[in-house]
Amino acid sequence: MKWSTIELRRYQDEPLNFSDTMDVGESLKQRDSEILAVAPVKVTGILSVGKKEYILHYRLTTTVTVPSSRSLEPVDMSLDLSVDEIFMTQAQWSEQVDDREEEIIVLDSDIIDLTDSVEDNILLAIPLQVLTDEEKDGKNLPKGNDWQVxxxxxxxxxxxxxxxxxxxxxxxxxxxxxxxx
The missing domain is CATH 1.20.5 (Single alpha-helices involved in coiled-coils or other helix-helix interfaces)
Known part of the structure; x- marks a missing residue:
């Protein structure tokens, strides 16, 4: 889903509600070779248009399959994320004088792309250490000749x-x- 900032001016009085199912599996596999599969991503949220910024709030749910960091066995991870992002155009950014504690995304063009945001947040949610249920129990740790975990x-x-x-x-x-x- 993409929205033009010109198109979004219609939603200054009330927020834009959206709901969509996105297929970002192939794109995520290209960005991170560790990802084995991604189920379709369900996204629901709102986009509020202010005079100084665009506030995007949405919830995404999906299942990502990645290899275990210990045995390389496939592990399905359910993700249920709540995301808040603030966007500004170049002009809005240059007019900003107050110091904000939030991270602000400055748009390169006049388009807000939900797909980029969804992909980025899924990649950020994948932990460095992923273990199968058996590995979490810690009973069957790998070992070999002259070594043992x-x-x-x-x-x-x-x-x-x-x-x-x-x-x-x-x-x-x-x-x-x-x-x-």
Missing amino acids: VSEEEYLAKKVQAETNDPRLAKLSELFNERDN
Whole structure:
């Protein structure tokens, strides 16, 4: 969905309501090679037109399939995102004098493209670490010849055990025991 800023002037008194189902799977796969599949994206929201900006608020729901970061098994992630974005034209941006804490997107042309916003927000919502349900349980960690993945708790426990069993420190601990007596 695309809207021209000239077309949007009709909606200064009341916001523009929209609802659409978008197919952005191929485009997202080109932008991120890790993405295996994207279900059609359902988008519903409003676009409010002000004198100084265009405020876009929408909710998107979809399912994204990405590989597990541990085993590369496909993992389906359901996304349900609420998005708020503020757009300004070049002219509106140059007239702005107040400091805003929100991030403002300055339009390169006089068109607001919902597809770009949807794609960007889906990519931002994909976490760096994606695990299958079995991997989240932590029971079947991968291992091979002379290597093994361990949980952080196991690592810390082994580290403490190694420090307490270090023969070089055993004589030092005896020294402290003699001093305490």
